[in-house]
Amino acid sequence: MLVQDGFRQIGDVPASDDGLREPMELKPFEIIENVVAGAKLGTKVLDKGPAAWALLRAVQPLLFHREHRLNRAARFGYQKVGSGRWTPGELAAYRQDCIATVSFFQRVLDARDGREPLVWLGWPVPVEVASGFDDVAPFVPEAFMAIANMVGTDGHVACLEAVEREGIADDICAMDRVSLGAYLLKQIPEPAAIISVAHPCDAGRTASQLMEYLTGAPAYTINTAYTKEDDDVMAYSKNLFEAIAFLEDTLHRKYNWDKFRRGVRVLDEQNRYLDEITIMNQAVPSAGLAFNLQTAWGSKITGSGNPALLESARLTHKVGRFRLRHPGIRRRVEKFRIIVADMPIVFSEMYMWIERTFGGVVVGDYIGDAIFPPIDMSSLETMMMGVARDRLYMGMIKQAHGAARETVDDLERQIAHFSPDCVIQNGHQGCKHNRALGRIVRDVCRRHDLPLLVMEADIFDKRVMSETDVKRELTAFFREQGFAS
Amino acid sequence: MIYAGVDVGSLTAKAVLLRDGRVAAWHVEPVSATPGESARRVLEAALEKAQARRDDLTRVCATGYGRHEMTFADLERSEISCHGLGTFTSNPVVRSVIDIGGQDCKVVVLDDAGLVDDFAMNDKCAAGTGRTLELLARTLGVSLGELGPRALRARRALPVSNKCSIFMELDVMQWMHQGRRAEDIARGITASVARRVAALAGKVTLRPGVCISGGVSKNAAVVRELELALGVRFVPLAHDPQIMGALGAACFARLEHERAREHDRRVLRASDPVSSVDAAATPDCAGCTGGAP
Amino acid sequence: MITAGVDVGTRYVKVCVVRDGRILGADVRELAGVFGDVVRASENAALDEAGLLGVQVRRKAVTGFGAAAAARLVRRAPHFLSREVPVLDEGVCAARAVTELVPGARTVIDAGALFVRSLALTPDGRITDRAVTEKCAAGSGRFLEMIAASLRVPQEEVSDVVATAANPYRMSNSCAVFAESEVISRVNLGVPGPDLLAGILVAIAEKALTLATRAEAAPPVVVVGGLGHMPSFLRVLGDVLGQQVSVVPMDPQLAAAYGAALLAAEPVVARTRSRGA
Amino acid sequence: MSVFSELRRLAEAPHNDYLAAAARAGRPVVGAFCTYVPEELVHAAGAVPYRMRAVGSSGTALGDTYFSSANCSFVRRVMDQGLRGAFDFLAGIVFMNGCDHNRRLFDNWRHANPATGFSHMLFVPHAGSPACLAQYRLELDKLARVLRERLGVEVTDDRLRASIALYDRRRRLLRELAGLRRAPEPPVTGTEFLALMLAVTAVPPEDAVELIERALEEARAGRAPAGTPKLRIFVTGSCLEELSHLELVESHGAVVVADAVCLGARTFDRDVGDAGDPMDALARRYLARVSCPRMMDDVKGRMAYTIDAVRAYAADAVILEKLEFCSMMSGENYIAGHELAKAGIPSLALTRELYGGEVGQLKTRIQAFYEKVGNRS
Structure with missing residues (x-):
């Protein structure tokens, strides 16, 4: 609420023809429209196989090193397709993600135009809760954080600034503030209902509460499980049934249980591929697919159960298998192996940069480590428990919920399986629980004699630590530890 | 009748004397020794300029960080109220004040009487204040006064985006190390401070008639950036923007005096109906009539 | 071998010229004005103190916040024959200085x-x-x-x-x-x-x-x-x-520059993969 | 000597003579972190429940070895105190997943392992639905089992009923004392009331009841420490234990007449009662009383409570207290600010660090707010 209505006329707005950079102005739905356009383009271009690969390699100098005025929008899309480091096989797999992206966001735009009701789901809510309806568009506001770069990294800052202007404190996780800001800037459509979550983190639950308040939409709160034990998962899955019943009542629509069953089958099959991809990353040298798993994580949050994602996982799996069978063909160097014990490092292309600059390979992170228990298909109840468990094993939720043991066990397991040479934690600002684990994580690393870098970056707020700063800190660390000269 | 307002901030002390609704004299000097001592000195200096004596003062109002130490004051008001009423007195169309001082930044929204209706103030972080500009100007190797003119000659704004003012210095240094133009860095600094202030302003609903006060209002570049960021053009003030707090305090001294007199009259009227004849006497200050309840 | 370490911090530039672990010349100056001029002036002052010519310095290393920018300058310095100027981490340099002296x-x-x-x-x-x-x-x-x-x-x-x-x-x-x-x-x-x-x-x-x-x-x-x-x-x-x-038994402000100079004399040994192979 | 001076003395130190006496009598002291940990249960296991606090903390240097600068000052200070041995008199601590900071306080505490006995985490659901109530009830059973193992005392229904009766009595007395603050000249200031709350949550409840009775007696005798205040303030928020901060709020002629903070209404609102299964009753009371912003589905309830209390206590304005980095209060304050404005109640959101200074800034903010409220009336 910056100015009252009609104020701008009185205020005599000065002309801005002097080249001053004004606060970024976003047209309503600009970002989603760009994403849909970009993903459609991706679907077309990536179809060209080796030609697409050659093209992406050729433009690397323009888009790889830093963001500037000219490459602002294109750079993000470029990072998404692997910054020119991906092989044709990986590009073919990502094409499937593009297809899923188009279907997800196109539906959101359709819902905006009134074709069907839109339901907001907090990101730890299984998307199945809404996607099982035939005529309800699911939307995960936090997915917005993954795409706001579509207009350059200022897109995130624009959303964050909108939230700051609204007078909401900036100590909530930037991921949630970006989605709130996107709503305030009219980048995402109004919901017909909201499904919130109470766990795994305070920021998520606070953001849900604010969204319920701002939109005034009817809401149901899911009390996510604290532990992965059967009792807790059972209680959690009961919450999911209740959430579906709540949506049926609120939206006056019937849930299509057949669609649910189909989706869960696809999910389970996709999970099997993801498991194996994760295991291939554990090989020495690694299959180097952590970034691909990151992509899969993002796609799964929004489009779990989409057959295109299954296809994507299958093709990625194929790439991994090829690499492991023909280690000679892959000329990638793997000087040292890194585990990122947190969200991926601030800017998504950082893995590619590390690999290119230092020969270090990120073999796993909270997201790029996807091992899921199989789903029992025998009844709706067991399937729902499987869906609930699937979420509990998803990166970030897996580590953030419950006690520190969840994080420590996970890190211990990663260290045992991925044989890393160092650990990096980017410590995003709003993540209170993770920021409180410094000593514990340090002690784990110390026990394994692994160097640890703790950064003070924020996942999407480049004002906390810019890309340059992150690169500087990583460089210093690699030098200090003798990984680079 | 003379009313005095004394504003002792963290860096400077200011005094304003109000006679017949006009600013009779004012004085500004750096804070010295204790706030009480500074206040006394600055008040004496203003009295000297107005050729008046201490006994001529009807009422004295204190404001600023040092307000609690001024034992001689008859009343005290917060800087926020004083800045509001001061700017309102200086230009009666003012309804919103953006005050960027040394350590803090305030946005005050006024009612039609010049009293505070709503306000926002920077908390925990000092980025977006005069001190930040000063620190960054020093890093850049220019004086604070020179920062504005430099920024106005810029071709573009180099982002100085870190959230902490101390670490904004690192951003500035980085640009310097790369040999970028000082003008463009200066513009980056002013733009960044302006954005902070605009974010703060977003916490309240501004009313038309926005003005800017405080030391930073003398920095043309920041003022320009702020106008852009807020989408408004600031209304001018009749007095030096630095003395708004003290001026407001003086107006509060006057208001308080009138309230007391009104109260006495009412008491008097109740006991002696005849004396109510002079109750219609006009207030002696034309500038801030709106302040009366 | 004569080596030099340049430490460009946030407030000061520090230069150390070293032969066999012994400091021959050093300079500390505030980073004010044009960056390149300050770095160059500091380097020259340290050389003057050591009574050396730029050409006698065999290797150099830079460290500190402004190291990346300084490396470009130092590399381009006239009479500097080696074009290799490693950029080192401050922590590594400080530790090197300390292990040398304590x-x-x-x-x-x-x-x-x-x-x-x-x-x-x-x-x-x-x-x-x-x-x-x-x-x-x-x-x-x-x-x-x-x-x-x-x-x-x-x-x-x-x-x-x-x-x-x-x-x-x-x-x-x-x-x-x-x-x-x-x-x-x-x-x-x-x-x-x-x-x-x-x-x-x-x-x-x-x-x-x-x-x-x-x-x-x-x-x-x-x-x-x-x-x-x-x-x-x-x-x-x-x-x-x-x-x-x-x-540290030297000008503590110079420690990182000294460490950089010491490291410049040593062959760069990159850590090899220690586990998992 | 006025009982209020004694209460103040008790409020300002982490340990006191009452606890020492209890220890001599062989009663263990068990710390508890949140108002969602039922003190009755701890008491029924033969222990003295002790509300954890950062009172007397000297800084965060040691706490910061575990926590980062993005964690709240309460947990950093408590951790620091714990590492310095300030809580070594405890036989155990019941932690609670109040928020992410508190959740990790438990983990860090166990990792550091100071000499404070056992550590137990009570998981409390974030909503009040029947499913959540059932879950909470199971968690209480689990806590009773842990207490039995650690303290060797079985929590029987009879013991629990006795404890509930005692705590209900403490609650009634506290409500009565709080109710006196409705008077135009409140006999107890907000600072005094907070000191009383800090004191009575740090002594055995038997002694607490006696202390409150003495305070009531004195209050009824017609003391009016604040005189006639210009402004009556309602304070809401979460963690608030600094007497100095409330003194600041009560400067400039204001007095705090009611609150909805942990060490306030949330402690004494609503009795458990003696009907039915005592454990069920306990679970119901703790999930149904004035909720903390951590509870997700009760924003409306909290807003209604605040607005009702403002009317009942004739408060002129509301101060929303938040500790820096408390995400929950960030959201809550935004909603509260808007809802209160709709109800025509002026409010001010204050962000501070626990024992964090910045007095000058806070003072200006508070005074300007009072002036603003004064302008309206």
Whole structure:
């Protein structure tokens, strides 16, 4: 609420023809429209196989090193397709993600135009809760954080600034503030209902509460499980049934249980591929697919159960298998192996940069480590428990919920399986629980004699630590530890 | 009748004397020794300029960080109220004040009487204040006064985006190390401070008639950036923007005096109906009539 | 072999010219004005002191916040034959200087302008752990400088002034700019200047304590960086850490530059993969 | 000597003579972190429940070795105190997943392992639905089992009923005392009331009841420490234990007449009662009383409570207290600010660090707010 209505006329707005950079102005739905356009383009271009690969390699100098005025929008899309480091096989797999992206966001735009009701789901809510309806568009506001770069990294800052202007404190996780800001800037459509979550983190639950308040939409709160034990998962899955019943009542629509069953089958099959991809990353040298798993994580949050994602996982799996069978063909160097014990490092292309600059390979992170228990298909109840468990094993939720043991066990397991040479934690600002684990994580690393870098970056707020700063800190660390000269 | 307002901030002390609704004299000097001592000195200096004596003062109002130490004051008001009423007195169309001082930044929204209706103030972080500009100007190797003119000659704004003012210095240094133009860095600094202030302003609903006060209002570049960021053009003030707090305090001294007199009259009227004849006497200050309840 | 180390910090440029571990010439100067000119002038001053010509310096290394930018300059310096100028991490350089001069040191506390850094070393000088102050800069040398300036105490007198403090004032603010206004208001309320400055030293020492505890630092503790100049700081730090601390036996501000010069003479050995193969 | 001076003395130190006496009598002291940990249960296991606090903390230097600068000052200070041995008199601590900071306080505490006996985490659901109530009830059973194992005392229904009766009595007395603050000249200031709450949550409840009775007696005798205040303030928020901060709020002629903070209404609102299964009753009371912003589905309830209390206590304005980095209060304050404005109640959101200073800034903010409220009336 910056100015009252009609104020701008009185205020005599000065002309801005002097080249001053004004606060970024976003047209309503600009970002989603760009994403849909970009993903459609991706679907077309990536179809060209080796030609697409050659093209992406050729433009690397323009888009790889830093963001500037000219490459602002294109750079993000470029990072998404692997910054020119991906092989044709990986590009073919990502094409499937593009297809899923188009279907997800196109539906959101359709819902905006009134074709069907839109339901907001907090990101730890299984998307199945809404996607099982035939005529309800699911939307995960936090997915917005993954795409706001579509207009350059200022897109995130624009959303964050909108939230700051609204007078909401900036100590909530930037991921949630970006989605709130996107709503305030009219980048995402109004919901017909909201499904919130109470766990795994305070920021998520606070953001849900604010969204319920701002939109005034009817809401149901899911009390996510604290532990992965059967009792807790059972209680959690009961919450999911209740959430579906709540949506049926609120939206006056019937849930299509057949669609649910189909989706869960696809999910389970996709999970099997993801498991194996994760295991291939554990090989020495690694299959180097952590970034691909990151992509899969993002796609799964929004489009779990989409057959295109299954296809994507299958093709990625194929790439991994090829690499492991023909280690000679892959000329990638793997000087040292890194585990990122947190969200991926601030800017998504950082893995590619590390690999290119230092020969270090990120073999796993909270997201790029996807091992899921199989789903029992025998009844709706067991399937729902499987869906609930699937979420509990998803990166970030897996580590953030419950006690520190969840994080420590996970890190211990990663260290045992991925044989890393160092650990990096980017410590995003709003993540209170993770920021409180410094000593514990340090002690784990110390026990394994692994160097640890703790950064003070924020996942999407480049004002906390810019890309340059992150690169500087990583460089210093690699030098200090003798990984680079 | 003379009313005095004394504003002792963290860096400077200011005094304003109000006679017949006009600013009779004012004085500004750096804070010295204790706030009480500074206040006394600055008040004496203003009295000297107005050729008046201490006994001529009807009422004295204190404001600023040092307000609690001024034992001689008859009343005290917060800087926020004083800045509001001061700017309102200086230009009666003012309804919103953006005050960027040394350590803090305030946005005050006024009612039609010049009293505070709503306000926002920077908390925990000092980025977006005069001190930040000063620190960054020093890093850049220019004086604070020179920062504005430099920024106005810029071709573009180099982002100085870190959230902490101390670490904004690192951003500035980085640009310097790369040999970028000082003008463009200066513009980056002013733009960044302006954005902070605009974010703060977003916490309240501004009313038309926005003005800017405080030391930073003398920095043309920041003022320009702020106008852009807020989408408004600031209304001018009749007095030096630095003395708004003290001026407001003086107006509060006057208001308080009138309230007391009104109260006495009412008491008097109740006991002696005849004396109510002079109750219609006009207030002696034309500038801030709106302040009366 | 004659080597040079250039440390471009946030406030000062430091240059050290070294032969076989011995300092031949050095220079420290404030980073004001055109960056390139300051770095070059500093380099020349150190060479002059050493009585050497630029061409005699076989290898150079740079470190510090401005290292990347400085590397370009240093590389282009006339008469410098080797075009290789490694950019080194400050921590590594500081640790190298300490292991050279204080063999067996286990903890290095680097108290510089903006950051306080704590490094844990193995007995043979390898860095095992490090911790750096988090953002929000109260408790840094820069902050001490700001406050000393507003109290009108020259930098070189701070240590003596602090020694006269009877009752260190406990800072309640973590933001340097607000802490500054807190200090000013305390001055106005009659809290003596020495107590305030001593309070800041305690705040810095407490940061160092936090960092050293985090990095599980063992004695002996060696201090480098600008604050090492201050006997008062060493005393306060010793009290807070509850153990003897010593300053590196050289100009502590030059330590990183010295370490860089030492490392420049050594062949670069990249760490090889140690596990999992 | 006025009982209020004694209460103040008790409020300002982490340990006191009452606890020492209890220890001599062989009663263990068990710390508890949140108002969602039922003190009755701890008491019924033969222990003295002790509300954890950062009172007397000297800084965060040691706490910061575990927590980062993005964690709240309460947990950093409590951790620091714990590492310095301030809580070594405890036989155990019941932690609670109040928020992410508190959740990790438990983990860090166990990792550091100071000499404070056992550590147990009570998981409390974030909503009040029947499913959540059932879950909470199971968690209480689990806590009773842990207490039995650690303290060797079986929590029987009879013991629990006795404890509930005692705590209900303490609640009634506290409500009565709080109710006196409705008077135009409140006999107890907000600071005094907070000191009383800090004191009575740090002594055995038997002694607490006696202390409150003495305070009531004195209050009824017609004391009016604040005189006639110009402004009556309602305070809401979460963690608030600094007497100095409330003194600041009560400067400039204001007095705090009611609150909805942990060490306030949330402690004494609503009795458990003696009907039915005592454990069920306990679970119901703790999930149904004035909720903390951590509870997700009760924003409306909290807003209604605040607005009702403002009317009942004739408060002129509301101060929303938040500790820096408390995400929950960030959201809550935004909603509360808007809802209160709709109800025509002026409010001010204050963000501070626990024992964090910045007095000058806060003072200006508070005074300007009072002036603003004054302008309206």
